[in-house]
Amino acid sequence: MLKQRPFLIETLTAIGLIAAPFVLPHLGFAPNTVNRILVWGLFGLGFDILFGFTGLLSFGQSAFYGTGGFVAAYLLTRAGFGNVLVALIIGMIAAAATGYVIGLIALRRTGIYFAMITVAIAEVFYFVEFNPLSDFTGGENGLPGVPMPSFNLGFTTIHFTDGWSLYQFIALCYFIGVIIALRIVRSPVGAIFSAIRDNPLRATAVGHNIHGYKLTAFVIAAAYAGFAGGLLGVLQAFMPPDAFTFDTSGQLVMQTAIGGRGTLFGPLVGAAVWLFLQDFLQAALDLGAAWKLVLGVVFVLLVCFLRGGIVGGLADLYRLVSGKRARKEAEQQTEIGAARPLPAPMQAREVAHPAYSGPILKATGLTKRYGGLVANSNVDFSVDQGELRGIIGPNGAGKSTFFKMLTCEIAPTSGQIVFEGRDITGLKVTEVCQLGLTKSYQVNQLFTGLTVRQNLTIAALAELRGKFRLDLFRKLANVKGLSEQVEHTLALVNLTARADTQVAELAYGEKRRLEIGLALATSPRLLLLDEPLAGMSPRERVETVKLLKSIARGRTMIIIDHDMDSLFELVQRVTVLQEGRVLLDGTPEEIRTNAAVQEAYLGGVNGEIAA
Numbered sequence: 220m221l222k223q224r225p226f227l228i229e230t231l232t233a234i235g236l237i238a239a240p241f242v243l244p245h246l247g248f249a250p251n252t253v254n255r256i257l258v259w260g261l262f263g264l265g266f267d268i269l270f271g272f273t274g275l276l277s278f279g280q281s282a283f284y285g286t287g288g289f290v291a292a293y294l295l296t297r298a299g300f301g302n303v304l305v306a307l308i309i310g311m312i313a314a315a316a317t318g319y320v321i322g323l324i325a326l327r328r329t330g331i332y333f334a335m336i337t338v339a340i341a342e343v344f345y346f347v348e349f350n351p352l353s354d355f356t357g358g359e360n361g362l363p364g365v366p367m368p369s370f371n372l373g374f375t376t377i378h379f380t381d382g383w384s385l386y387q388f389i390a391l392c393y394f395i396g397v398i399i400a401l402r403i404v405r406s407p408v409g410a411i412f413s414a415i416r417d418n419p420l421r422a423t424a425v426g427h428n429i430h431g432y433k434l435t436a437f438v439i440a441a442a443y444a445g446f447a448g449g450l451l452g453v454l455q456a457f458m459p460p461d462a463f464t465f466d467t468s469g470q471l472v473m474q475t476a477i478g479g480r481g482t483l484f485g486p487l488v489g490a491a492v493w494l495f496l497q498d499f500l501q502a503a504l505d506l507g508a509a510w511k512l513v514l515g516v517v518f519v520l521l522v523c524f525l526r527g528g529i530v531g532g533l534a535d536l537y538r539l540v541s542g543k544r545a546r547k548e549a550e551q552q553t554e555i556g557a558a559r560p561l562p563a564p565m566q567a568r569e570v571a572h573p574a575y576s577g578p579i580l581k582a583t584g585l586t587k588r589y590g591g592l593v594a595n596s597n598v599d600f601s602v603d604q605g606e607l608r609g610i611i612g613p614n615g616a617g618k619s620t621f622f623k624m625l626t627c628e629i630a631p632t633s634g635q636i637v638f639e640g641r642d643i644t645g646l647k648v649t650e651v652c653q654l655g656l657t658k659s660y661q662v663n664q665l666f667t668g669l670t671v672r673q674n675l676t677i678a679a680l681a682e683l684r685g686k687f688r689l690d691l692f693r694k695l696a697n698v699k700g701l702s703e704q705v706e707h708t709l710a711l712v713n714l715t716a717r718a719d720t721q722v723a724e725l726a727y728g729e730k731r732r733l734e735i736g737l738a739l740a741t742s743p744r745l746l747l748l749d750e751p752l753a754g755m756s757p758r759e760r761v762e763t764v765k766l767l768k769s770i771a772r773g774r775t776m777i778i779i780d781h782d783m784d785s786l787f788e789l790v791q792r793v794t795v796l797q798e799g800r801v802l803l804d805g806t807p808e809e810i811r812t813n814a815a816v817q818e819a820y821l822g823g824v825n826g827e828i829a830a
């Protein structure tokens with residue numbers, strides 16, 4: 220997420236765009252090259268939201284570039300449309316609508332399969348443009364005669380002709396594109412895009428409908444592509460058929476990688492490098508088609524040594540310089556923070572059925588089979604409101620599988636789960652979290668590219684906004700109750716002093732606390748903690764047990780852990796699982812002294828269960 224300094228980036232962009240015609244000619248850039256760079260930059264703004272911010276690598280953006288371009292060009296050249304801007308907007312809408320339909324199909328898969336589907340779909344579009352639709356698109360001849368834009372102001376008409384005159388129109392479009400993109404990435408939706416890129420599993424588990432948000436990013440990228448495609452026709456006075464080719468999609472991906480993904484301006488910088496090299500090497504050095512060899516070397520070097528691209532590299536340098544000072548301050552604050560008393564417990568979200576007074580959770584006959592292996596068999600389990608329950612069992616007893624079924628991460632083979640009187644068997648993990656049941660993971664599931672505060676923001680947004688909302692232009696700061704909830708959770712997990720630290724820089728114990736914080740920030744009424752003390756040093760364990768005691772006040776929790784002493788100190792009752800079945804259920808004292816438990820858990824070691 221970009222740092223929120225009001226209007227700084229917007230102002231710098233405006234200054235850059237105004238200064239460009241005065242500066243760039245001295246660097247050897249012709250106006251037509253600058254205009255092409257801006258069109259690629261605009262195309263790349265949407266692509267960067269999709270790829271850089273949401274982590275979805277599409278190789279099929281040419282489908283939308285071509286669709287927007289040909290719809291606009293057709294309206295202007297064949298359908299007698301006079302208004303260029305309106306034609307461009309209609310082209311953009313057509314591309315966005317196409318993006319919606321394609322997104323519904325392509326987003327059914329992730330990773331390489333998603334990328335391959337986008338390639339295949341773009342190829343279909345290329346074929347359709349050349350064959351069945353060639354009467355409309357001009358086939359291999361494209362559509363010539365696309366007019367330049369002009370605006371009738373009543374008393375005068377502004378005509379944008381070619382060169383620097385057209386630059387003014389394209390630069391204005393690019394500037395508006397930047398303003399919109401910045402608003403989107405700074406909105407709650409933008410924050411969730413970054414969460415999906417970093418850890419889609421956790422984004423789902425804290426209660427976001429990630430499919431809806433991915434589709435949103437896909438449509439936004441298609442809309443930008445469509446508008447840029449229309450501008451290409453205007454810029455060249457001709458809509459070229461190669462807008463639909465795979466080369467177009469590939470060039471966009473490479474330019475974004477060169478310039479830096481997740482920066483919004485990376486594609487623009489990448490396009491500048493690409494087109495400058497193309498013009499310089501082809502024309503000035505007379506390299507002909509061999510210029511691509513040089514480009515290939517530049518690309519490989521950049522990807523190997525500057526993984527964040529040019530803009531990303533500059534941003535890293537800035538962070539390095541400013542980060543040293545911030546770290547020093549943070550270290551000082553950590554010492555102060557460690558001595559701070561923990562705050563009062565945060566309120567859990569409101570109960571859906573206040574009249575309901577039965578057990579908060581009831582599982583009946585819960586069974587999970589993996590082929591021939593039975594991870595859980597016929598488990599009956601019930602937890603009362605406000606209870607603190609522990610679950611123990613030897614490795615492989617089925618504890619984590621049981622939690623996964625309770626949070627609906629995996630579906631049981633048979634059995635029923637009832638949460639606050641409502642049958643939740645078969646619901647999705649997102650829906651269950653929205654109802655107020657969530658868990659912290661045995662293995663940390665954090666948003667690793669974000670700061671501690673941003674991590675907790677993602678979780679809190681799921682409770683405050685529900686699983687899906689299109690508040691694309693709302694500022695994060697304007698989400699009611701968000702900053703209070705985040706600050707409170709930070710204090711609760713004792714990470715206030717580390718709020719603006721990147722997750723990668725946290726100590727292990729701090730990461731574990733953040734893991735618990737992510738679950739807490741959704742204000743659950745039932746919190747499951749899967750081995751919260753795992754891998755901690757003795758000192759970190761003591762601190763975390765203190766933390767868990769504080770969290771536990773007024774909350775219902777079920778905790779799995781192998782650290783018996785700490786667990787027995789925390790909980791009121793303990794359920795023992797063995798080979799997927801419930802062996803015993805009782806108070807910590809009953810469990811500690813039970814011979815069957817000792818036999819099962821410790822293989823018959825005499826005396827009490829020890830840690």
Ligand SMILES: Nc1ncnc2c1ncn2[C@@H]1O[C@H](COP(=O)(O)OP(=O)(O)OP(=O)(O)O)[C@@H](O)[C@H]1O
Nearest residue numbers: 589592593594612613614615616617618619620621
């Ligand atoms: N996705 C899966 N596919 C196949 N088998 C699985 C899967 N997940 C768990 N199992 C098996 O189910 C059994 C129970 O595993 P589970 O992780 O629930 O145990 P656990 O009690 O949490 O163990 P630990 O204390 O080591 O975390 C194990 O035998 C495990 O190998």
